[in-house]
Amino acid sequence: MTTDTTGTVARDGESRPGGPADSAFIRACRRRPVPHTPVWFMRQAGRSLPEYREIRASVPMLESCRRPELVTEITLQPVRRHGVDAAILFSDIVVPVAAAGIDLDIVPGTGPVVAEPIRTAADVERIRRITRDDVSYVDEAVRQLVVELGDTPLIGFAGAPFTLASYLVEGGPSRTHAKTKALMYGDPELWHALCARLADVTLAFLRVQIEAGVSAVQLFDSWAGALSEADYRRFVLPHSTTVLSGLSDAGVPRIHFGVGTAELLGAMGEAGADVVGVDWRTPLDVATGRIGADKAVQGNLDPCVLLAPWPVVEAEVRRILEQGRAAPGHVFNLGHGVMPETDPEVLTRVVALVHELSSRRADQG
Numbered sequence: 001m002t003t004d005t006t007g008t009v010a011r012d013g014e015s016r017p018g019g020p021a022d023s024a025f026i027r028a029c030r031r032r033p034v035p036h037t038p039v040w041f042m043r044q045a046g047r048s049l050p051e052y053r054e055i056r057a058s059v060p061m062l063e064s065c066r067r068p069e070l071v072t073e074i075t076l077q078p079v080r081r082h083g084v085d086a087a088i089l090f091s092d093i094v095v096p097v098a099a100a101g102i103d104l105d106i107v108p109g110t111g112p113v114v115a116e117p118i119r120t121a122a123d124v125e126r127i128r129r130i131t132r133d134d135v136s137y138v139d140e141a142v143r144q145l146v147v148e149l150g151d152t153p154l155i156g157f158a159g160a161p162f163t164l165a166s167y168l169v170e171g172g173p174s175r176t177h178a179k180t181k182a183l184m185y186g187d188p189e190l191w192h193a194l195c196a197r198l199a200d201v202t203l204a205f206l207r208v209q210i211e212a213g214v215s216a217v218q219l220f221d222s223w224a225g226a227l228s229e230a231d232y233r234r235f236v237l238p239h240s241t242t243v244l245s246g247l248s249d250a251g252v253p254r255i256h257f258g259v260g261t262a263e264l265l266g267a268m269g270e271a272g273a274d275v276v277g278v279d280w281r282t283p284l285d286v287a288t289g290r291i292g293a294d295k296a297v298q299g300n301l302d303p304c305v306l307l308a309p310w311p312v313v314e315a316e317v318r319r320i321l322e323q324g325r326a327a328p329g330h331v332f333n334l335g336h337g338v339m340p341e342t343d344p345e346v347l348t349r350v351v352a353l354v355h356e357l358s359s360r361r362a363d364q365g
Helices: 024-029 050-056 061-065 068-082 095-099 121-125 132-149 161-170 178-186 188-212 229-235 237-245 262-269 284-291 303-307 310-324 344-363
Strands: 002-004 008-010 104-107 111-114 154-159 216-221 254-258 275-277 296-301 330-334
Touching: 024 216, 024 330, 050 068, 061 068, 061 095, 061 104, 068 132, 068 344, 095 132, 095 161, 095 188, 111 161, 121 188, 132 154, 132 188, 154 161, 154 188, 161 178, 161 188, 161 216, 161 237, 178 188, 188 216, 188 229, 188 237, 216 237, 229 237, 229 262, 237 254, 254 262, 262 275, 262 284, 284 296, 284 310, 296 303, 296 310, 303 310, 303 344, 310 330, 310 344
Parallel strands: 154 216, 216 254, 254 275, 275 296, 296 330
Antiparallel strands: 104 111
């Protein structure tokens, strides 16, 4: 018997009725029959919501991630407004890196900026391993949210080693990842040491969230699409596997997502996730063929479509639902995050439409 941290006890992989573990979202992640296709949106708790902008107006990003009451409120906002099938913890991928001793800040309009970029083995040693005490505010926020959300599952998340490494090496966001690749190609030993340390930090961060009660976790490898498949397999896959396979006993579904990863989907599916996120560039039926029939898929409406007239949005939602039928499990989402200029009402309508169309199909068998 294994403990299912989504709120029930599982025997031989079968979850008990009721609670988050019996939700449409978790069932889809586990490739089980669902009453409707579940839907949530990356960056659903964010700048598209006026209530979010109001509550964040005078609070810096990193500070907001360290205040459990604020994290709880922001995480709940899209659940209340849109009726999504899952909440995702409000945080940032650099939170555990900052907790590990790296001096950084999240600069408005820029993103994470690192005071002293990683260049040497001594720099890697500055990244210390973290414990629950280092991120106790995350533990507290998750525990609050589990109570508030009831049967609605909560998704925890972290950044994958490659994406975290790219920020640390570049010193901030980069379009080319030139410094990252220069280190990767020029000093593979240092590169692997860096990624191994980041994998340890990421794994510890996710375990804190799981032990506090999240129902699933997502590993964001946002910038992995900058690599060829060969380079991904050599320089990235071992470290993502350390994280995802390291959670194989945790009892929660694991989602793996990247942007621009059409040629990497097969390799990403090998890293140990139960669900592979697909961006808008690859149709879900094509993606399923690359990932394999033993994984659910998540995605993949182009976020920009949400800015188009409603008939366009509706047509695209219908297309994605139809293509998602090729997968053994489908979680409807965007191909990346919600854009700040998105009308929240459109997101609410998309949730209702996904539920209506997919529940009708389920009723028809």
